[in-house]
Amino acid sequence: MPIVIDMHPGPDHKMVNIDDDSQSIYRVLDPSHLFDLFETKSLALVPPRMWEDPYENVFADSFGVDQKNKKVRYSYEGYVKNIFGICWTLIEETDASWRIYSPEKNRIKIKTSLKKLSKVVTKLDEDFFQSRIGKVKYYSEKTIKRNISDIINKLSNFGRPDLIEELYLIKRNVFKHEKEVRLLVRLPQVSGNEIHSLLYFSGEEEVCIIPVDNPNDFVEEIVFDPRMPNNLVRVYEYYLKNHFGYPNTICKSNMYEGPNVRIKVKDKWGIYR
Secondary structure (H helix, E strand, O other): OOOOOOOOOOOEEEEEOOOOOOOEEEEEEOHHHHHHHHHHOEEEEEOHHHOOOHHHHHHHHOEEEOOOOOOOEEEOHHHHOOEEEEEEEOOOOOHHHHHHHOOOOOOEEEEEEHHHHHHHHHOOOOOOOEEEEEEOEEEOHHHHHHHHHHHHHHHHOOOOOOHHHHHHOEEEHHHHHHOEEEEEEEOOOOOOOOOOOOEEEEOOEEEEEEEOOOHHHHOOEEEEOOOOOHHHHHHHHHHHHHHOOOOOEEEEOOOOOOOOOOOOOEOOOOOEO
Protein backbone atom coordinates (compact mmCIF):
# COMPACT_ATOMS: atom_id res chain seq x y z
CA MET A 1 0.00 0.00 0.00
CA PRO A 2 1.64 3.28 -1.10
CA ILE A 3 1.79 6.16 1.37
CA VAL A 4 -0.02 9.28 0.15
CA ILE A 5 1.28 12.61 1.42
CA ASP A 6 -1.05 15.59 1.08
CA MET A 7 1.15 18.46 -0.08
CA HIS A 8 -1.80 20.89 0.01
CA PRO A 9 -3.51 20.42 3.39
CA GLY A 10 -5.39 23.69 3.19
CA PRO A 11 -5.98 26.04 6.15
CA ASP A 12 -6.46 24.96 9.75
CA HIS A 13 -9.17 27.02 11.51
CA LYS A 14 -10.47 26.19 14.96
CA MET A 15 -12.37 27.69 17.91
CA VAL A 16 -10.96 26.89 21.34
CA ASN A 17 -12.83 26.88 24.69
CA ILE A 18 -15.92 28.31 22.96
CA ASP A 19 -19.34 26.69 23.20
CA ASP A 20 -21.49 29.54 21.82
CA ASP A 21 -20.23 31.55 18.85
CA SER A 22 -23.17 33.97 19.04
CA GLN A 23 -21.57 35.68 22.05
CA SER A 24 -20.69 39.36 21.70
CA ILE A 25 -17.09 40.50 22.09
CA TYR A 26 -15.65 43.97 22.65
CA ARG A 27 -12.45 45.88 22.04
CA VAL A 28 -11.36 49.34 23.25
CA LEU A 29 -9.14 51.07 20.73
CA ASP A 30 -7.70 54.38 19.66
CA PRO A 31 -9.95 56.35 17.23
CA SER A 32 -7.22 56.28 14.57
CA HIS A 33 -7.21 52.47 14.68
CA LEU A 34 -10.98 52.39 14.25
CA PHE A 35 -10.73 54.67 11.22
CA ASP A 36 -7.97 52.43 9.85
CA LEU A 37 -10.34 49.45 10.13
CA PHE A 38 -12.91 51.28 7.99
CA GLU A 39 -10.41 52.81 5.56
CA THR A 40 -8.38 49.66 4.90
CA LYS A 41 -11.23 47.19 5.49
CA SER A 42 -8.96 45.06 7.62
CA LEU A 43 -7.98 44.04 11.15
CA ALA A 44 -4.38 44.54 12.22
CA LEU A 45 -2.81 41.67 14.18
CA VAL A 46 0.49 42.22 15.96
CA PRO A 47 3.28 39.87 17.12
CA PRO A 48 2.79 38.74 20.75
CA ARG A 49 6.15 40.30 21.61
CA MET A 50 4.36 43.68 21.47
CA TRP A 51 2.08 42.69 24.36
CA GLU A 52 3.08 43.99 27.78
CA ASP A 53 2.87 40.77 29.81
CA PRO A 54 6.44 39.36 29.90
CA TYR A 55 5.06 35.84 30.25
CA GLU A 56 3.73 36.13 26.69
CA ASN A 57 7.32 36.10 25.43
CA VAL A 58 9.10 33.72 27.79
CA PHE A 59 9.16 31.06 25.08
CA ALA A 60 10.44 33.38 22.36
CA ASP A 61 13.19 34.60 24.69
CA SER A 62 14.20 31.09 25.80
CA PHE A 63 17.03 29.04 24.37
CA GLY A 64 18.36 25.50 24.57
CA VAL A 65 21.93 24.62 25.53
CA ASP A 66 23.82 21.90 23.70
CA GLN A 67 24.67 19.11 26.15
CA LYS A 68 28.06 18.46 24.53
CA ASN A 69 29.07 22.07 23.94
CA LYS A 70 27.62 24.44 26.53
CA LYS A 71 28.55 27.43 24.39
CA VAL A 72 26.12 26.36 21.64
CA ARG A 73 22.60 27.65 22.16
CA TYR A 74 19.39 26.98 20.26
CA SER A 75 16.83 29.76 19.90
CA TYR A 76 13.11 28.98 20.00
CA GLU A 77 12.08 32.31 18.51
CA GLY A 78 11.76 30.85 15.03
CA TYR A 79 8.86 28.64 16.16
CA VAL A 80 6.68 31.66 16.96
CA LYS A 81 8.01 34.14 14.40
CA ASN A 82 4.94 33.98 12.16
CA ILE A 83 2.31 34.13 14.92
CA PHE A 84 0.15 37.26 15.21
CA GLY A 85 -2.84 38.13 17.36
CA ILE A 86 -5.54 40.60 18.37
CA CYS A 87 -7.26 40.70 21.77
CA TRP A 88 -10.95 41.14 22.62
CA THR A 89 -13.02 40.73 25.78
CA LEU A 90 -16.38 39.25 26.75
CA ILE A 91 -16.96 42.14 29.17
CA GLU A 92 -19.33 44.74 27.77
CA GLU A 93 -18.34 47.62 30.03
CA THR A 94 -16.83 48.32 33.45
CA ASP A 95 -15.29 51.33 35.12
CA ALA A 96 -11.99 49.44 35.24
CA SER A 97 -12.00 48.68 31.50
CA TRP A 98 -12.29 52.36 30.60
CA ARG A 99 -9.62 53.41 33.08
CA ILE A 100 -7.18 50.67 32.01
CA TYR A 101 -7.64 50.77 28.24
CA SER A 102 -8.53 54.44 27.82
CA PRO A 103 -6.12 56.27 30.15
CA GLU A 104 -6.37 59.49 28.15
CA LYS A 105 -10.20 59.37 28.21
CA ASN A 106 -10.33 59.42 24.41
CA ARG A 107 -10.86 55.85 23.23
CA ILE A 108 -13.70 54.01 21.54
CA LYS A 109 -15.25 50.61 22.24
CA ILE A 110 -16.50 48.46 19.39
CA LYS A 111 -18.72 45.40 19.49
CA THR A 112 -18.92 42.38 17.21
CA SER A 113 -19.59 38.66 17.70
CA LEU A 114 -17.46 35.54 17.77
CA LYS A 115 -19.36 34.30 14.73
CA LYS A 116 -18.51 37.39 12.68
CA LEU A 117 -14.87 37.27 13.76
CA SER A 118 -14.77 33.62 12.70
CA LYS A 119 -16.28 34.42 9.29
CA VAL A 120 -13.61 37.05 8.69
CA VAL A 121 -10.69 34.70 9.30
CA THR A 122 -12.11 31.48 7.80
CA LYS A 123 -12.40 33.20 4.42
CA LEU A 124 -8.63 32.90 4.22
CA ASP A 125 -8.28 29.65 2.28
CA GLU A 126 -4.51 29.18 2.10
CA ASP A 127 -2.36 26.08 2.48
CA PHE A 128 -0.74 25.78 5.93
CA PHE A 129 -2.55 28.90 7.22
CA GLN A 130 -3.52 28.37 10.86
CA SER A 131 -5.99 30.33 13.00
CA ARG A 132 -7.42 29.98 16.49
CA ILE A 133 -10.22 31.98 18.08
CA GLY A 134 -10.32 31.14 21.75
CA LYS A 135 -11.14 32.19 25.25
CA VAL A 136 -8.02 32.67 27.32
CA LYS A 137 -7.64 30.33 30.29
CA TYR A 138 -5.98 31.57 33.46
CA TYR A 139 -3.46 29.64 35.54
CA SER A 140 -0.87 30.12 38.27
CA GLU A 141 2.64 31.25 37.37
CA LYS A 142 3.93 27.81 38.38
CA THR A 143 1.57 26.08 35.95
CA ILE A 144 2.49 28.39 33.08
CA LYS A 145 6.22 27.88 33.66
CA ARG A 146 5.71 24.12 33.67
CA ASN A 147 3.68 24.41 30.46
CA ILE A 148 6.50 26.28 28.70
CA SER A 149 8.97 23.64 29.86
CA ASP A 150 6.71 20.85 28.56
CA ILE A 151 6.42 22.51 25.14
CA ILE A 152 10.20 22.85 24.86
CA ASN A 153 10.58 19.18 25.76
CA LYS A 154 8.07 18.24 23.04
CA LEU A 155 9.97 20.24 20.45
CA SER A 156 13.30 18.80 21.57
CA ASN A 157 11.85 15.32 21.03
CA PHE A 158 10.45 16.21 17.59
CA GLY A 159 6.92 16.70 18.90
CA ARG A 160 4.43 19.04 17.23
CA PRO A 161 2.58 21.00 19.92
CA ASP A 162 -0.12 23.49 18.92
CA LEU A 163 1.96 26.54 19.84
CA ILE A 164 -0.90 29.00 19.35
CA GLU A 165 -3.22 27.14 21.70
CA GLU A 166 -0.64 26.05 24.26
CA LEU A 167 1.27 29.34 24.47
CA TYR A 168 -1.03 32.21 23.66
CA LEU A 169 -4.42 31.13 24.97
CA ILE A 170 -3.23 30.97 28.56
CA LYS A 171 -2.37 33.76 31.00
CA ARG A 172 -1.61 34.23 34.68
CA ASN A 173 -4.45 34.43 37.19
CA VAL A 174 -3.67 38.10 37.87
CA PHE A 175 -5.27 38.86 34.47
CA LYS A 176 -8.41 36.83 35.11
CA HIS A 177 -10.56 39.96 35.29
CA GLU A 178 -9.97 40.60 31.56
CA LYS A 179 -12.11 37.65 30.35
CA GLU A 180 -10.07 37.81 27.19
CA VAL A 181 -10.78 36.32 23.78
CA ARG A 182 -8.08 36.23 21.14
CA LEU A 183 -7.81 35.76 17.42
CA LEU A 184 -4.39 34.25 16.67
CA VAL A 185 -3.00 33.27 13.30
CA ARG A 186 0.13 31.57 12.12
CA LEU A 187 1.23 32.45 8.61
CA PRO A 188 2.85 29.85 6.39
CA GLN A 189 6.53 30.21 5.51
CA VAL A 190 7.43 31.90 2.26
CA SER A 191 10.52 31.18 0.23
CA GLY A 192 13.66 33.24 -0.01
CA ASN A 193 13.39 36.95 0.76
CA GLU A 194 9.68 37.12 -0.06
CA ILE A 195 7.23 38.73 2.34
CA HIS A 196 3.84 37.14 2.94
CA SER A 197 1.00 38.99 1.19
CA LEU A 198 -0.80 39.58 4.53
CA LEU A 199 2.20 41.29 6.12
CA TYR A 200 3.29 44.88 6.13
CA PHE A 201 5.69 46.91 8.26
CA SER A 202 4.52 49.49 10.80
CA GLY A 203 7.74 51.19 11.73
CA GLU A 204 10.08 48.31 12.53
CA GLU A 205 7.31 45.87 13.46
CA GLU A 206 5.60 43.39 11.17
CA VAL A 207 1.80 43.56 11.24
CA CYS A 208 -0.57 40.95 9.84
CA ILE A 209 -3.60 42.26 7.97
CA ILE A 210 -6.84 40.23 7.93
CA PRO A 211 -9.36 41.54 5.34
CA VAL A 212 -12.81 42.62 6.54
CA ASP A 213 -15.14 42.83 3.55
CA ASN A 214 -17.84 44.94 5.22
CA PRO A 215 -16.74 46.86 8.35
CA ASN A 216 -20.24 48.37 8.64
CA ASP A 217 -21.61 44.89 9.25
CA PHE A 218 -18.66 43.59 11.26
CA VAL A 219 -18.77 46.46 13.78
CA GLU A 220 -22.19 46.16 15.38
CA GLU A 221 -21.90 49.10 17.79
CA ILE A 222 -19.55 51.98 18.59
CA VAL A 223 -19.41 53.49 22.10
CA PHE A 224 -17.27 56.47 23.12
CA ASP A 225 -15.45 56.83 26.42
CA PRO A 226 -17.91 58.29 28.98
CA ARG A 227 -15.34 61.00 29.81
CA MET A 228 -14.80 62.11 26.21
CA PRO A 229 -15.82 65.75 25.53
CA ASN A 230 -19.22 65.96 23.80
CA ASN A 231 -17.92 68.15 20.96
CA LEU A 232 -15.32 65.50 20.10
CA VAL A 233 -17.98 62.78 20.22
CA ARG A 234 -20.09 64.74 17.72
CA VAL A 235 -17.11 65.16 15.36
CA TYR A 236 -16.30 61.44 15.40
CA GLU A 237 -19.97 60.50 15.03
CA TYR A 238 -20.40 62.81 12.06
CA TYR A 239 -17.28 61.41 10.38
CA LEU A 240 -18.29 57.78 10.91
CA LYS A 241 -21.81 58.34 9.59
CA ASN A 242 -21.05 60.64 6.69
CA HIS A 243 -17.64 59.45 5.50
CA PHE A 244 -18.04 55.72 6.05
CA GLY A 245 -21.85 55.49 6.02
CA TYR A 246 -21.86 53.68 9.35
CA PRO A 247 -25.50 52.65 9.96
CA ASN A 248 -25.44 51.09 13.42
CA THR A 249 -25.58 52.44 16.97
CA ILE A 250 -23.10 55.20 17.86
CA CYS A 251 -23.27 56.68 21.34
CA LYS A 252 -21.31 57.95 24.29
CA SER A 253 -21.28 55.70 27.34
CA ASN A 254 -23.58 57.01 30.06
CA MET A 255 -21.66 55.26 32.82
CA TYR A 256 -20.82 58.49 34.65
CA GLU A 257 -24.07 60.34 34.11
CA GLY A 258 -25.89 61.32 37.28
CA PRO A 259 -29.25 59.69 38.09
CA ASN A 260 -32.42 61.40 36.91
CA VAL A 261 -34.79 60.80 39.83
CA ARG A 262 -38.38 62.08 39.82
CA ILE A 263 -40.29 61.95 43.07
CA LYS A 264 -44.03 62.54 43.41
CA VAL A 265 -45.13 64.34 46.61
CA LYS A 266 -48.56 65.26 47.96
CA ASP A 267 -49.53 68.85 48.55
CA LYS A 268 -51.66 69.88 51.51
CA TRP A 269 -54.84 68.88 49.62
CA GLY A 270 -53.52 65.36 49.04
CA ILE A 271 -52.86 65.95 45.33
CA TYR A 272 -49.68 64.51 43.82
CA ARG A 273 -47.42 67.05 42.14
